[in-house]
Amino acid sequence: MTDVVVIGGGPAGSTAATLLTRAGLDVTVYERKTFPRPHVGESLLPATLAILDDIGVLPLIEAEGFVRKAGATMSWGRTGEPWSWYFRETNRRYPTSFQVWRPRFDQILLDHSRAVGADVHEGVGVREVLFEDERATGVRLDNGAVVRARMVVDASGQQSLAARQLGLKQWDGFFRNLALYAYFDDCPHLPPPDDGNIFIESAQGGWTWKIPLANNVSSVGAVVDRDAGVRRIREVGRAAYFAEQVAAATRTAAMIGDRQPSGPVTVVRDWSYAASRMTAPGLTLVGDAACFVDPLFSTGVHLAVSGAHLAAAQVVSALTDATIAAEAAIAYERLYRTQYEHFHQLARLFYAGNRSVDSYFWATRRITAEDERSPREAFVRAVSGQTAAGYERSVLSRAELPATFDTALTEMQRRPSAPDDIAKASPRLARGLELIRTAVLGENRFEWGYAVRGEGRDDVPVSPLVAHLLHNANGQRTIAQIAQAIATEISRPIAEIQPIAERATRLLIEDRVLLCEGSARRAPRSTS
Structure with missing residues (x-):
């Protein structure tokens, strides 16, 4: 028996395998194909690089000679004129990303898993996940062999092995799309500084992408x-x-x-879906095996590796602390589904806001007042309880969105400001929010902690000190009184605790976690 079987060696599977192996677990990976193998989805986001750096593989990616990507250029929105946005506008740590050749990129990640100690088997497929009393206990390989494991991680990609086996896969009713793609040699691309950007163009029947890859190869697709x-x-x-x-x-x-394609045209149907449940006892779904959203914003690899980071933490927690296993599974799914919903709603809004082409494709993808979610609710979901910033703000500003979106954005940017004499303030928890004890993401595992929870916004993990502050913020006790109570309870000097409590209170008021009567509203900053 092994500790963990990982089904699939793509970015989700290899990232999970690396993290789990580094955590001291015995990990076995089964990948049906032999790498390198063909795969689409070449455009990476900067946020992905932080995770690749964390698992120790980023230097190998940087040394490979992939095309540097500064952002994206689009012919989309109110007019058909091309416009660009750049990662450097919002990401100082990673102002550029990469356009990768997926056969090589995926191989680098899987070889890295092998190098850190995972037992990797290529050319060996998994037929099914095995269960006993509704708990996953291992897998059956294509050759009939049974492999027992304490946990199974399904990273089988769009095959979605476990989701199909359990009837969990749900297709998206909004993104009922089909994608075709092929590769071309020696095609010119955009002039500098956009020469490494993905180019996206809306057209009568949908939209196209063109991605510049190394060796003068271009990935071209149509959705x-x-x-x-x-x-x-x-x-x-x-x-x-x-x-x-x-x-x-x-x-x-x-x-x-x-120019003609250098190889066959490939077709992929129904790109958008999500599993109705992403965990079960002994089983965790991650990457495309759990969900995939329309490729408009190049989020596939990012959801895969960021989800693998969360999945590894959940598996480590389940195998090392039985008391937190169930809560860690809930926290994993909540965090991962929040990421998925964020990109899902952002893409949904952008489809709805395109007016550069008038066609059936675009007309059927516009949000109306009769839609299942109101425009304001869709917007709030898209920005996940925070002000739209960076490329999201740039993207949304180009779309022709319902007036209620602008109203919502303005309101969300009008952040309350705390009173000048914060020590005398008597704040209270905002209506609809509660302080809960739950599993929170710690150092490579979930741990018991505290978070603020409310409908329509992400959980906000807080430190024990801030949890104490929130517990006592009842609209009657002042911050000075609360700080004194905390200092007494934890036996620390009030001179140390009160400045921390005051700074935390200011931030919590600005984030609308705490309300303070008479707080002024800070005008939104110009986004021009």
Whole structure:
């Protein structure tokens, strides 16, 4: 028996395997394909690099010679004129990212898992997850062999092995799309400083991407309505239909010219889905095996590796502390689903706001007042309880969104300011929020801690000192009184505790966790 079986050696599986092995667990990875193997999804986000750095593989990625990506250029929104946004505007640590060749990128990550001690088997597929009394106990391989494990991590990609086996996979009703893609040699791209950017162009039947890769290779794809795409492919074939879609995107077509794909056109259907449940006793779903959102914002690899970071923490917690196992599973799914929903709603808003092309594809993807979620609710979900910033703000500013979005954005940017004499303030917890004891993400595992929870916003983990402050913030006791009580309870000098309590209170008021009568509202900063 092994501690953990990981199904799949893609970015989610390899990242989870590396982290679990480093945590001292025996990890066995089964990957059906032999690497390098073909895979689409070449465009990385800067946030992904932080995780790659954490697992120790970033220097290998940097040394590989992948194309540097400064941001994205789009022909999308109110007009068809191209516009760009750049990572450096909001990410000082990683002002650029990479356009990677996925066969090589995925191989580097899996080889790294092997190097840190994971037992990696390529060319060995998993047929099913085995259960006893509703708990996952191992897997059955394609050759019939049974491998027992204390935990199973399903990172099987869009095959979604466990989700299909358990009937958990739910297709997205909004993004009913189909993608076609191929590779081209020696195509020109955008001029500097956008020469490493992904180029996205809306067109009559959907939208196209063009990604510059190393060795003068370009990844070119088209995302179209699923039903319309299937009908047309049956009529003319995938290669001819792909050529039609590229030709309709005039700027993309101009860069490709009369060049032909260097290989076959690949079709991927129904790209957006989520499992109704991402954990079960002894089982954790991660990466594309758990969810995938429309590729508009290049979030596939990021959701995979960030989810693997959370999944590894959940598995370590479950195997080392039975008292927190159930709560850690709940916390994992809450955090991971929040990430998914964030990108899902952002893409949904951007589809709805495109006015550069008038067609059936875009008309059916616009949010109306009769939609299942109000425009304001969709916006709040998209920005996850925080002001829109960085590329999200830039992207949303280009879309023609309902007026209620602008109202919501302005309101969310009008952050309350704390009273000048904060020590005499008597704040209280905002309506609809509660302080809870729950599993919070610690150093590579979930730990018991405290968080502020409320509908429509992310959990906010807080330190024990801040939890004590919130517990006593009843609208009657002053911050000075609360600080004195904390200092007495933990036997620390009041001179040490009160400045901390005052700074924390100011931040909590600005974040609308605490309310203080008479607090002024700070005007939003200009976003021009």
